[in-house]
Amino acid sequence: MAETIDLTGDGGVLKTVVRKAKDDALSPSDSLPLVDVHYEGTLAENGEVFDTTHEDNSIFTFEVGQGAVIKAWDLALATMKVGEIAKITCRPEYAYGSAGSPPEIPANATLIFEVELVACKPRKGSSLGSVSEEKARLEELKKQRELAAATKEEEKKKREEAKAAAAARVQAKLDAKKGKGKGKGK
Numbered sequence: 001m002a003e004t005i006d007l008t009g010d011g012g013v014l015k016t017v018v019r020k021a022k023d024d025a026l027s028p029s030d031s032l033p034l035v036d037v038h039y040e041g042t043l044a045e046n047g048e049v050f051d052t053t054h055e056d057n058s059i060f061t062f063e064v065g066q067g068a069v070i071k072a073w074d075l076a077l078a079t080m081k082v083g084e085i086a087k088i089t090c091r092p093e094y095a096y097g098s099a100g101s102p103p104e105i106p107a108n109a110t111l112i113f114e115v116e117l118v119a120c121k122p123r124k125g126s127s128l129g130s131v132s133e134e135k136a137r138l139e140e141l142k143k144q145r146e147l148a149a150a151t152k153e154e155e156k157k158k159r160e161e162a163k164a165a166a167a168a169r170v171q172a173k174l175d176a177k178k179g180k181g182k183g184k185g186k
Helices: 071-077 131-181
Strands: 004-006 013-019 034-043 049-052 060-063 085-090 111-121
Touching: 013 071, 071 085, 071 111, 111 131
Parallel strands: none
Antiparallel strands: 004 013, 013 085, 034 049, 034 060, 034 111, 085 111
């Protein structure tokens, strides 16, 4: 089981790494403050999805540490590396508080996000060391995502095959029991 880290010291923002990034992956910094993320947000009380970028495969971009997002995101994304996926649990005081964000997010709601840090970028107008390096890095990240999706699909297929095999064994046992009862009374 992955370790859960209390980012605030009061249990207000908990981070659990779902997929580690490579050791040499980039992190948000003063020179790379803009982040691109994929995410899915759910209500802790019932698991209902209230927002996601997965349905349309969009990217959400913001600048870390500027208050453009909820406090929990500013805190958590600053600790992540490109390629990392983390589960972030946010108490209301680090999310939308007593106001909520109607109609999707009720007042005093604890939220759970699964967030993938896709990229870190400089502010517009800043230069990045090497555009070709950035393109290569993004291409590598794309390959990692495709591999993860293929692995997930393969695991799903194996589970379905195992279920079918188990159902066939149960049916064979039932058929065998039916066969034993025939002919005993003759």
